[in-house]
Amino acid sequence: MNDNQKDITLLNRIRTGDKLAYKELINRHKDYAFTVAYRILNSREDAEEIAQDAFMQVFGALNSFNGEAKFTTWFYRIVFNAALMQKRKKRIFAADIETSSEAFLVSHSSDSTESLRKHERQKAIQQALQNLSADDTMMLTLFYLKEQSLEEIAEITQISAETAKVKIHRARKRLAEEMKRKLKEEVRSLL
């Protein structure tokens, strides 16, 4: 049984009033839902609220899901739309880069240089992602996080697969530019 079949089985059990099935479904997808929302919103509190709301919406709209598409495609579209709406509503800004870098260095002072460098790079990418548009962040998150196919990403974001491919490419390019810009800023601050 593949992942989607497992989801469909769980959904059918939820329809019969099985609460444990609903719990299982949440536990299966909560991390990804939270990560998608967090990457767009850059706030743990908001991301948690959005992810929870998305699960509530799933519960409320069980009968409207006919199983033609993958559950995750349907579900991520809910998360994506909710996060996008929240972002527009609250206009969340990226956290201060220096503060988080310092906090990281303090908390990971015992790490090896290599893991420290790796972690720093990841942190830098996350911060660069936060400076991109919600659309770009979503594209990259969906593409890399759960290795969604272009067709699935297209369905989630309601565009064509070809447009999705172009958008992902542009988002990667913008991310690379953002990383370079950050690097230049850091070098300038050191000089």
Add this chain to the structure above:
Amino acid sequence: MLTDEQIFDVLDGIATTEMQQQHKHLLANSTEYKTYFQEIQALHLDLENLPIEQPSAQFTENILAQIQFEHHVVKKKSWSSQLTYIFFGVMASVLLAMIVFAFVYIFSTNTTIDAPANHWFATTNIFLTDTFVKIAIIANLIALLVIFDKKVLNPYFSHRKIRLS
């Protein structure tokens, strides 16, 4: 030199054979290309290795608790949505009972009321004009509508508004 898009296609594993051959050739012969490719590859690998964030420990429990709340709301909603029907049902029953009672009373009795010759009635008779009765009926109707709005329509639509928001 391959374009950025073509390099990403190579990294995504969707490049054509021709493109891959060109990539291999450039990688072996161009230092500039090699440096640029490694730069993009590093970004690609970093994106692939981005950690999955985890929500709070109470995440699942919070949702399940809200679902219980939702059930409560649904129960409340089903009662209030029937309030209008209950009201109209009661009103229709009362009206029907009064009509039936009136018919039974009219056909079974013959009552004559003699108005006593009292000067007090002469004073009240001044108000019992056709216009006064019409105004009284309209006033009663307005009062009834206000009560109906406050007691039935307002609670019903405010509850509906909360549910939709």
